[in-house]
Amino acid sequence: MLKVLSTQVLQHLIAQNRWANDLLRPYAGKAVQFHIAPLIATLTVLENGSLAMAGETAQPDATITIPPSLLLRLIAKDDSAKLMIKIEGDAELASTLAKVINHMRWDYERDISQVIGDVPAYKISAIGKHTVNAAIETAENLASMLSEYWQEENPLLAKKRHVEQLIADVDTLRADVERLEKRLHKITLKQPLAPTQTTLFTE
Amino acid sequence: MSEEHSTHFGYKTVNESEKAKKVAEVFHSVADNYDLMNDVMSAGLHRGWKRFAVGVSGVNPGDRVLDIAGGSGDLSKLFAKKVGRSGQVILTDINASMLGVGRDRMLDAGLSVPALQCDAEKLPFPDGYFDCVIVAFGLRNMTHKDRALAEMQRVLKVGGRLLVLEFSKVWQPLSKLYDVYSFKLLPLMGKLLAKDAESYQYLAESIRMHPDQDTLKQMMIEAGLSKVDYYNLVAGVVALHKGYKT
Numbered sequence: 511m512l513k514v515l516s517t518q519v520l521q522h523l524i525a526q527n528r529w530a531n532d533l534l535r536p537y538a539g540k541a542v543q544f545h546i547a548p549l550i551a552t553l554t555v556l557e558n559g560s561l562a563m564a565g566e567t568a569q570p571d572a573t574i575t576i577p578p579s580l581l582l583r584l585i586a587k588d589d590s591a592k593l594m595i596k597i598e599g600d601a602e603l604a605s606t607l608a609k610v611i612n613h614m615r616w617d618y619e620r621d622i623s624q625v626i627g628d629v630p631a632y633k634i635s636a637i638g639k640h641t642v643n644a645a646i647e648t649a650e651n652l653a654s655m656l657s658e659y660w661q662e663e664n665p666l667l668a669k670k671r672h673v674e675q676l677i678a679d680v681d682t683l684r685a686d687v688e689r690l691e692k693r694l695h696k697i698t699l700k701q702p703l704a705p706t707q708t709t710l711f712t713e
Numbered sequence: 714m715s716e717e718h719s720t721h722f723g724y725k726t727v728n729e730s731e732k733a734k735k736v737a738e739v740f741h742s743v744a745d746n747y748d749l750m751n752d753v754m755s756a757g758l759h760r761g762w763k764r765f766a767v768g769v770s771g772v773n774p775g776d777r778v779l780d781i782a783g784g785s786g787d788l789s790k791l792f793a794k795k796v797g798r799s800g801q802v803i804l805t806d807i808n809a810s811m812l813g814v815g816r817d818r819m820l821d822a823g824l825s826v827p828a829l830q831c832d833a834e835k836l837p838f839p840d841g842y843f844d845c846v847i848v849a850f851g852l853r854n855m856t857h858k859d860r861a862l863a864e865m866q867r868v869l870k871v872g873g874r875l876l877v878l879e880f881s882k883v884w885q886p887l888s889k890l891y892d893v894y895s896f897k898l899l900p901l902m903g904k905l906l907a908k909d910a911e912s913y914q915y916l917a918e919s920i921r922m923h924p925d926q927d928t929l930k931q932m933m934i935e936a937g938l939s940k941v942d943y944y945n946l947v948a949g950v951v952a953l954h955k956g957y958k959t
Contacts, residue, residue: 562769
Protein backbone atom coordinates (compact mmCIF):
# COMPACT_ATOMS: atom_id res chain seq x y z
CA MET A 511 0.00 0.00 0.00
CA LEU A 512 3.00 2.27 0.66
CA LYS A 513 4.00 1.91 -2.99
CA VAL A 514 0.54 2.92 -4.14
CA LEU A 515 0.52 6.02 -1.95
CA SER A 516 4.13 6.97 -2.80
CA THR A 517 3.38 6.61 -6.50
CA GLN A 518 0.33 8.83 -6.18
CA VAL A 519 2.34 11.48 -4.36
CA LEU A 520 5.15 11.31 -6.97
CA GLN A 521 2.72 11.57 -9.85
CA HIS A 522 0.93 14.48 -8.22
CA LEU A 523 4.24 16.31 -7.82
CA ILE A 524 5.29 15.57 -11.40
CA ALA A 525 1.89 16.81 -12.62
CA GLN A 526 2.63 20.11 -10.85
CA ASN A 527 6.13 20.27 -12.39
CA ARG A 528 5.39 19.60 -16.05
CA TRP A 529 8.90 20.65 -17.14
CA ALA A 530 10.09 17.31 -15.65
CA ASN A 531 8.10 15.22 -18.19
CA ASP A 532 10.29 16.18 -21.13
CA LEU A 533 13.47 15.52 -19.15
CA LEU A 534 12.33 12.09 -18.01
CA ARG A 535 10.51 10.79 -21.11
CA PRO A 536 13.71 9.64 -22.93
CA TYR A 537 14.35 7.25 -20.00
CA ALA A 538 10.92 5.56 -20.06
CA GLY A 539 10.99 2.07 -18.64
CA LYS A 540 14.24 2.59 -16.74
CA ALA A 541 14.60 2.30 -12.99
CA VAL A 542 16.82 4.05 -10.46
CA GLN A 543 17.47 2.73 -6.98
CA PHE A 544 18.11 5.14 -4.09
CA HIS A 545 20.11 3.90 -1.09
CA ILE A 546 19.60 6.26 1.81
CA ALA A 547 20.42 3.97 4.73
CA PRO A 548 18.38 2.29 6.07
CA LEU A 549 15.91 3.05 3.26
CA ILE A 550 16.06 1.61 -0.24
CA ALA A 551 13.58 2.83 -2.83
CA THR A 552 13.44 2.17 -6.55
CA LEU A 553 11.72 4.62 -8.88
CA THR A 554 10.77 3.88 -12.44
CA VAL A 555 10.26 6.35 -15.27
CA LEU A 556 6.94 5.97 -17.08
CA GLU A 557 6.25 6.40 -20.78
CA ASN A 558 4.46 9.72 -20.20
CA GLY A 559 7.49 11.16 -18.39
CA SER A 560 6.00 10.63 -14.96
CA LEU A 561 7.42 8.57 -12.10
CA ALA A 562 6.22 5.57 -10.13
CA MET A 563 7.68 3.33 -7.47
CA ALA A 564 9.14 0.27 -9.21
CA GLY A 565 7.64 -3.18 -8.68
CA GLU A 566 8.93 -6.07 -6.58
CA THR A 567 11.34 -7.47 -9.17
CA ALA A 568 12.59 -4.36 -10.96
CA GLN A 569 16.27 -4.36 -11.95
CA PRO A 570 17.72 -0.86 -11.46
CA ASP A 571 19.60 0.71 -14.37
CA ALA A 572 21.34 3.10 -11.98
CA THR A 573 21.97 3.31 -8.24
CA ILE A 574 22.32 6.48 -6.18
CA THR A 575 23.85 6.07 -2.71
CA ILE A 576 23.55 8.89 -0.19
CA PRO A 577 25.11 8.25 3.25
CA PRO A 578 22.93 9.54 6.14
CA SER A 579 25.67 12.03 7.12
CA LEU A 580 25.53 13.54 3.64
CA LEU A 581 21.77 13.81 3.76
CA LEU A 582 21.89 16.51 6.44
CA ARG A 583 24.38 18.52 4.38
CA LEU A 584 22.18 18.15 1.30
CA ILE A 585 19.16 19.35 3.25
CA ALA A 586 21.25 22.32 4.38
CA LYS A 587 21.95 22.98 0.64
CA ASP A 588 25.69 22.37 0.91
CA ASP A 589 26.75 22.19 -2.76
CA SER A 590 30.03 20.42 -1.98
CA ALA A 591 28.00 17.52 -0.54
CA LYS A 592 26.44 16.88 -3.97
CA LEU A 593 29.86 15.88 -5.30
CA MET A 594 30.04 13.11 -2.71
CA ILE A 595 26.86 11.33 -3.85
CA LYS A 596 27.83 7.93 -5.22
CA ILE A 597 26.28 7.06 -8.61
CA GLU A 598 26.61 3.64 -10.24
CA GLY A 599 25.23 2.42 -13.60
CA ASP A 600 23.58 4.80 -16.06
CA ALA A 601 25.01 8.07 -14.74
CA GLU A 602 23.04 10.24 -17.18
CA LEU A 603 19.74 8.71 -16.06
CA ALA A 604 20.70 9.02 -12.38
CA SER A 605 21.79 12.64 -12.68
CA THR A 606 18.63 13.58 -14.62
CA LEU A 607 16.44 12.00 -11.97
CA ALA A 608 18.45 13.62 -9.17
CA LYS A 609 18.06 16.98 -10.94
CA VAL A 610 14.29 16.51 -11.25
CA ILE A 611 13.93 15.57 -7.59
CA ASN A 612 16.16 18.45 -6.52
CA HIS A 613 14.20 21.06 -8.47
CA MET A 614 10.71 19.69 -7.98
CA ARG A 615 8.51 22.00 -5.93
CA TRP A 616 5.22 21.20 -4.21
CA ASP A 617 2.61 23.85 -5.05
CA TYR A 618 0.75 23.34 -1.78
CA GLU A 619 -1.17 26.60 -2.15
CA ARG A 620 -2.84 25.19 -5.27
CA ASP A 621 -3.73 21.93 -3.48
CA ILE A 622 -5.17 23.73 -0.47
CA SER A 623 -7.14 26.09 -2.73
CA GLN A 624 -8.95 23.13 -4.29
CA VAL A 625 -10.32 22.25 -0.85
CA ILE A 626 -10.99 25.61 0.80
CA GLY A 627 -10.87 28.15 -2.03
CA ASP A 628 -8.25 30.60 -3.34
CA VAL A 629 -8.32 33.40 -0.75
CA PRO A 630 -8.09 31.25 2.42
CA ALA A 631 -5.47 29.07 0.67
CA TYR A 632 -3.37 32.15 -0.11
CA LYS A 633 -3.63 33.37 3.49
CA ILE A 634 -2.84 29.94 4.98
CA SER A 635 0.16 29.45 2.72
CA ALA A 636 1.42 32.99 3.49
CA ILE A 637 1.18 32.24 7.24
CA GLY A 638 2.84 28.85 6.62
CA LYS A 639 5.71 30.41 4.64
CA HIS A 640 6.20 33.09 7.29
CA THR A 641 6.22 30.48 10.08
CA VAL A 642 8.67 28.22 8.24
CA ASN A 643 10.97 31.15 7.40
CA ALA A 644 10.87 32.34 11.01
CA ALA A 645 11.65 28.82 12.24
CA ILE A 646 14.60 28.53 9.80
CA GLU A 647 15.89 31.96 10.84
CA THR A 648 15.59 31.05 14.52
CA ALA A 649 17.39 27.74 13.95
CA GLU A 650 20.19 29.51 12.04
CA ASN A 651 20.55 32.14 14.78
CA LEU A 652 20.65 29.47 17.47
CA ALA A 653 23.26 27.46 15.55
CA SER A 654 25.39 30.56 15.01
CA MET A 655 25.07 31.54 18.69
CA LEU A 656 26.06 28.07 19.91
CA SER A 657 28.96 27.88 17.48
CA GLU A 658 30.23 31.28 18.66
CA TYR A 659 29.90 30.20 22.30
CA TRP A 660 31.81 26.94 21.70
CA GLN A 661 34.51 28.77 19.76
CA GLU A 662 35.02 31.87 21.93
CA GLU A 663 33.58 31.41 25.43
CA ASN A 664 33.97 27.71 26.10
CA PRO A 665 36.25 26.42 23.31
CA LEU A 666 34.95 23.09 22.05
CA LEU A 667 34.92 23.75 18.32
CA ALA A 668 37.92 24.89 16.30
CA LYS A 669 37.64 28.01 14.18
CA LYS A 670 37.97 27.54 10.45
CA ARG A 671 41.08 29.73 10.17
CA HIS A 672 42.71 27.86 13.08
CA VAL A 673 42.06 24.51 11.41
CA GLU A 674 43.44 25.88 8.13
CA GLN A 675 46.54 27.18 9.94
CA LEU A 676 47.02 23.76 11.59
CA ILE A 677 46.72 22.03 8.22
CA ALA A 678 49.28 24.44 6.71
CA ASP A 679 51.65 23.91 9.68
CA VAL A 680 51.33 20.13 9.41
CA ASP A 681 52.12 20.36 5.68
CA THR A 682 55.21 22.50 6.39
CA LEU A 683 56.33 20.10 9.11
CA ARG A 684 55.85 17.09 6.81
CA ALA A 685 57.94 18.80 4.11
CA ASP A 686 60.66 19.68 6.64
CA VAL A 687 60.81 16.11 7.94
CA GLU A 688 61.05 14.73 4.41
CA ARG A 689 63.88 17.14 3.63
CA LEU A 690 65.70 16.16 6.82
CA GLU A 691 65.31 12.45 6.03
CA LYS A 692 66.83 12.98 2.59
CA ARG A 693 69.77 14.92 4.08
CA LEU A 694 70.42 12.21 6.66
CA HIS A 695 70.27 9.59 3.91
CA LYS A 696 72.80 11.51 1.84
CA ILE A 697 75.12 11.93 4.87
CA THR A 698 74.87 8.21 5.63
CA LEU A 699 75.84 7.36 2.05
CA LYS A 700 78.81 9.73 1.98
CA GLN A 701 80.24 8.77 5.41
CA PRO A 702 79.76 5.03 6.10
CA LEU A 703 79.68 4.14 9.80
CA ALA A 704 82.81 2.79 11.53
CA PRO A 705 82.91 -1.05 11.76
CA THR A 706 82.51 -0.98 15.54
CA GLN A 707 79.50 1.27 15.25
CA THR A 708 78.02 -0.98 12.50
CA THR A 709 78.44 -3.99 14.76
CA LEU A 710 76.82 -2.09 17.58
CA PHE A 711 73.79 -1.23 15.44
CA THR A 712 73.39 -4.64 13.85
CA GLU A 713 73.40 -6.37 17.24
CA MET B 714 -13.11 -36.43 -20.44
CA SER B 715 -9.53 -36.49 -21.73
CA GLU B 716 -6.75 -34.76 -19.72
CA GLU B 717 -5.65 -32.67 -22.74
CA HIS B 718 -9.01 -30.98 -23.08
CA SER B 719 -9.91 -30.42 -19.45
CA THR B 720 -9.43 -27.28 -17.43
CA HIS B 721 -10.28 -25.79 -14.07
CA PHE B 722 -13.50 -24.09 -13.17
CA GLY B 723 -12.77 -23.12 -9.61
CA TYR B 724 -11.82 -26.39 -7.91
CA LYS B 725 -13.80 -28.46 -10.40
CA THR B 726 -12.26 -29.99 -13.49
CA VAL B 727 -14.41 -29.39 -16.54
CA ASN B 728 -14.17 -29.78 -20.27
CA GLU B 729 -12.49 -26.82 -21.95
CA SER B 730 -15.53 -26.07 -24.07
CA GLU B 731 -17.66 -26.02 -20.91
CA LYS B 732 -15.56 -23.50 -18.99
CA ALA B 733 -16.42 -20.47 -21.11
CA LYS B 734 -20.12 -21.36 -20.80
CA LYS B 735 -19.91 -21.73 -17.03
CA VAL B 736 -17.95 -18.50 -16.60
CA ALA B 737 -20.53 -16.76 -18.77
CA GLU B 738 -23.30 -18.06 -16.47
CA VAL B 739 -21.47 -16.70 -13.42
CA PHE B 740 -21.10 -13.24 -14.92
CA HIS B 741 -24.65 -13.15 -16.32
CA SER B 742 -25.74 -13.89 -12.80
CA VAL B 743 -23.63 -11.22 -11.05
CA ALA B 744 -23.72 -8.46 -13.72
CA ASP B 745 -26.45 -6.36 -12.07
CA ASN B 746 -24.80 -6.41 -8.65
CA TYR B 747 -21.20 -6.50 -9.85
CA ASP B 748 -20.18 -3.03 -8.66
CA LEU B 749 -21.94 -3.30 -5.33
CA MET B 750 -20.31 -6.64 -4.62
CA ASN B 751 -16.86 -5.41 -5.68
CA ASP B 752 -17.19 -2.47 -3.31
CA VAL B 753 -18.36 -4.67 -0.44
CA MET B 754 -15.80 -7.41 -1.02
CA SER B 755 -12.80 -5.11 -1.33
CA ALA B 756 -14.04 -2.34 1.01
CA GLY B 757 -13.82 -0.03 -1.99
CA LEU B 758 -10.13 -0.80 -2.53
CA HIS B 759 -10.70 -2.07 -6.08
CA ARG B 760 -11.17 1.54 -7.18
CA GLY B 761 -7.74 2.46 -5.79
CA TRP B 762 -6.14 -0.59 -7.44
CA LYS B 763 -7.63 0.42 -10.79
CA ARG B 764 -6.46 4.02 -10.40
CA PHE B 765 -3.00 2.76 -9.55
CA ALA B 766 -2.98 0.56 -12.67
CA VAL B 767 -3.93 3.56 -14.82
CA GLY B 768 -1.23 5.61 -13.03
CA VAL B 769 1.60 3.19 -13.83
CA SER B 770 0.39 2.52 -17.38
CA GLY B 771 2.26 5.63 -18.58
CA VAL B 772 -0.54 6.37 -21.06
CA ASN B 773 -0.20 9.68 -22.93
CA PRO B 774 -2.91 11.82 -24.50
CA GLY B 775 -3.56 10.46 -27.99
CA ASP B 776 -2.71 6.83 -27.12
CA ARG B 777 -4.78 3.79 -28.05
CA VAL B 778 -5.88 1.62 -25.12
CA LEU B 779 -7.60 -1.77 -25.14
CA ASP B 780 -9.56 -2.72 -22.02
CA ILE B 781 -10.06 -6.51 -22.05
CA ALA B 782 -12.72 -8.12 -19.85
CA GLY B 783 -13.57 -4.53 -19.00
CA GLY B 784 -16.93 -5.46 -17.51
CA SER B 785 -18.42 -2.49 -15.84
CA GLY B 786 -16.06 -0.06 -17.58
CA ASP B 787 -14.24 1.41 -14.55
CA LEU B 788 -10.87 1.33 -16.30
CA SER B 789 -12.17 2.48 -19.68
CA LYS B 790 -13.65 5.52 -17.97
CA LEU B 791 -10.31 6.41 -16.35
CA PHE B 792 -8.35 5.75 -19.54
CA ALA B 793 -10.77 7.77 -21.66
CA LYS B 794 -9.96 10.81 -19.53
CA LYS B 795 -6.21 10.14 -19.85
CA VAL B 796 -6.06 9.70 -23.63
CA GLY B 797 -8.38 12.63 -24.33
CA ARG B 798 -10.20 13.33 -27.58
CA SER B 799 -7.21 12.50 -29.75
CA GLY B 800 -6.83 9.02 -28.22
CA GLN B 801 -8.94 5.89 -28.38
CA VAL B 802 -10.18 3.45 -25.75
CA ILE B 803 -11.95 0.24 -26.70
CA LEU B 804 -13.93 -1.63 -24.05
CA THR B 805 -14.26 -5.36 -24.65
CA ASP B 806 -15.73 -8.29 -22.77
CA ILE B 807 -16.76 -11.79 -23.76
CA ASN B 808 -19.88 -11.48 -21.68
CA ALA B 809 -22.77 -9.50 -23.20
CA SER B 810 -24.42 -8.78 -19.82
CA MET B 811 -21.26 -7.29 -18.33
CA LEU B 812 -20.48 -5.38 -21.51
CA GLY B 813 -24.02 -3.94 -21.52
CA VAL B 814 -23.50 -2.62 -17.99
CA GLY B 815 -20.15 -1.07 -18.99
CA ARG B 816 -21.47 0.49 -22.20
CA ASP B 817 -24.43 2.07 -20.38
CA ARG B 818 -22.17 3.48 -17.68
CA MET B 819 -19.88 5.01 -20.32
CA LEU B 820 -22.84 6.67 -21.98
CA ASP B 821 -24.17 7.89 -18.63
CA ALA B 822 -20.77 9.46 -17.97
CA GLY B 823 -20.92 11.22 -21.36
CA LEU B 824 -18.12 9.12 -22.83
CA SER B 825 -18.22 7.70 -26.30
CA VAL B 826 -16.21 4.51 -25.89
CA PRO B 827 -16.75 1.67 -28.37
CA ALA B 828 -17.93 -1.49 -26.55
CA LEU B 829 -17.10 -4.71 -28.34
CA GLN B 830 -18.02 -8.28 -27.43
CA CYS B 831 -15.04 -10.49 -28.21
CA ASP B 832 -12.92 -13.38 -26.97
CA ALA B 833 -9.53 -12.33 -25.59
CA GLU B 834 -8.01 -15.46 -27.12
CA LYS B 835 -8.99 -14.25 -30.61
CA LEU B 836 -8.79 -10.46 -30.60
CA PRO B 837 -10.29 -8.83 -33.70
CA PHE B 838 -7.57 -6.18 -34.00
CA PRO B 839 -4.52 -5.84 -36.25
CA ASP B 840 -0.96 -6.45 -35.04
CA GLY B 841 0.78 -3.55 -33.27
CA TYR B 842 -2.31 -1.38 -32.90
CA PHE B 843 -2.44 -0.43 -29.20
CA ASP B 844 -0.09 1.52 -26.92
CA CYS B 845 -1.52 -0.15 -23.85
CA VAL B 846 -3.58 -3.28 -23.22
CA ILE B 847 -5.07 -3.95 -19.82
CA VAL B 848 -6.95 -6.87 -18.36
CA ALA B 849 -8.29 -6.43 -14.85
CA PHE B 850 -9.76 -9.34 -12.89
CA GLY B 851 -10.38 -11.20 -16.14
CA LEU B 852 -7.37 -13.35 -16.95
CA ARG B 853 -8.17 -16.03 -14.37
CA ASN B 854 -11.50 -16.71 -16.09
CA MET B 855 -9.89 -17.36 -19.45
CA THR B 856 -9.59 -20.96 -20.58
CA HIS B 857 -6.22 -20.61 -22.33
CA LYS B 858 -4.33 -17.89 -20.48
CA ASP B 859 -1.22 -18.43 -22.59
CA ARG B 860 -3.15 -17.87 -25.84
CA ALA B 861 -4.84 -14.79 -24.42
CA LEU B 862 -1.50 -13.30 -23.31
CA ALA B 863 0.01 -14.02 -26.73
CA GLU B 864 -2.94 -12.25 -28.41
CA MET B 865 -2.54 -9.23 -26.12
CA GLN B 866 1.15 -9.12 -26.99
CA ARG B 867 0.31 -9.34 -30.72
CA VAL B 868 -1.98 -6.30 -30.74
CA LEU B 869 0.54 -4.15 -28.85
CA LYS B 870 2.83 -1.72 -30.65
CA VAL B 871 6.57 -2.06 -30.06
CA GLY B 872 7.14 -0.21 -26.78
CA GLY B 873 3.51 -0.85 -25.78
CA ARG B 874 2.61 -2.08 -22.32
CA LEU B 875 0.48 -4.98 -21.12
CA LEU B 876 -0.97 -4.59 -17.63
CA VAL B 877 -2.57 -7.49 -15.81
CA LEU B 878 -4.44 -6.66 -12.60
CA GLU B 879 -5.52 -9.86 -10.92
CA PHE B 880 -6.00 -11.58 -7.59
CA SER B 881 -2.81 -13.33 -6.61
CA LYS B 882 -1.03 -15.20 -3.83
CA VAL B 883 -1.41 -13.49 -0.48
CA TRP B 884 1.48 -13.04 1.95
CA GLN B 885 1.86 -16.38 3.80
CA PRO B 886 1.17 -15.16 7.40
CA LEU B 887 -2.19 -13.80 6.25
CA SER B 888 -3.24 -16.85 4.25
CA LYS B 889 -5.35 -18.47 7.03
CA LEU B 890 -7.29 -15.28 7.60
CA TYR B 891 -7.71 -14.80 3.86
CA ASP B 892 -9.05 -18.37 3.52
CA VAL B 893 -11.69 -17.72 6.16
CA TYR B 894 -12.69 -14.52 4.39
CA SER B 895 -12.78 -16.16 0.94
CA PHE B 896 -14.55 -19.39 1.75
CA LYS B 897 -16.86 -18.38 4.60
CA LEU B 898 -17.53 -14.67 4.40
CA LEU B 899 -17.46 -14.15 0.62
CA PRO B 900 -20.15 -16.74 -0.28
CA LEU B 901 -22.25 -15.45 2.63
CA MET B 902 -22.01 -11.88 1.32
CA GLY B 903 -22.86 -13.16 -2.15
CA LYS B 904 -25.92 -14.92 -0.75
CA LEU B 905 -27.13 -11.88 1.21
CA LEU B 906 -26.34 -9.10 -1.26
CA ALA B 907 -26.47 -10.70 -4.68
CA LYS B 908 -28.58 -13.77 -3.72
CA ASP B 909 -25.98 -15.90 -5.47
CA ALA B 910 -23.62 -17.79 -3.14
CA GLU B 911 -22.37 -20.18 -5.83
CA SER B 912 -20.91 -17.51 -8.08
CA TYR B 913 -18.94 -16.06 -5.18
CA GLN B 914 -17.79 -19.53 -4.16
CA TYR B 915 -16.46 -19.84 -7.73
CA LEU B 916 -14.74 -16.45 -7.34
CA ALA B 917 -12.86 -17.65 -4.23
CA GLU B 918 -11.90 -20.96 -5.85
CA SER B 919 -10.80 -19.38 -9.13
CA ILE B 920 -8.49 -17.02 -7.22
CA ARG B 921 -6.76 -20.01 -5.59
CA MET B 922 -6.34 -21.75 -8.95
CA HIS B 923 -4.85 -18.67 -10.61
CA PRO B 924 -1.05 -18.61 -11.09
CA ASP B 925 0.94 -16.78 -8.40
CA GLN B 926 2.98 -13.61 -9.06
CA ASP B 927 6.15 -15.29 -10.31
CA THR B 928 4.34 -17.88 -12.43
CA LEU B 929 2.29 -15.18 -14.16
CA LYS B 930 5.45 -13.15 -14.70
CA GLN B 931 7.03 -16.18 -16.40
CA MET B 932 3.90 -16.70 -18.52
CA MET B 933 4.10 -13.10 -19.69
CA ILE B 934 7.76 -13.54 -20.62
CA GLU B 935 6.86 -16.71 -22.54
CA ALA B 936 4.15 -14.74 -24.36
CA GLY B 937 6.90 -12.46 -25.72
CA LEU B 938 6.85 -9.59 -23.23
CA SER B 939 9.98 -8.22 -21.67
CA LYS B 940 11.01 -6.26 -18.56
CA VAL B 941 8.08 -7.86 -16.76
CA ASP B 942 7.65 -6.60 -13.21
CA TYR B 943 4.84 -6.76 -10.68
CA TYR B 944 3.44 -4.83 -7.74
CA ASN B 945 1.89 -6.59 -4.77
CA LEU B 946 -1.17 -4.72 -3.56
CA VAL B 947 -2.53 -5.34 -0.05
CA ALA B 948 0.05 -8.00 0.82
CA GLY B 949 -0.40 -9.82 -2.48
CA VAL B 950 -4.19 -10.16 -2.40
CA VAL B 951 -3.96 -8.48 -5.77
CA ALA B 952 -0.95 -8.09 -8.06
CA LEU B 953 -0.41 -5.73 -10.96
CA HIS B 954 1.94 -7.11 -13.63
CA LYS B 955 3.44 -4.85 -16.27
CA GLY B 956 5.37 -6.01 -19.32
CA TYR B 957 6.69 -4.35 -22.48
CA LYS B 958 6.59 -5.43 -26.11
CA THR B 959 10.08 -4.93 -27.50
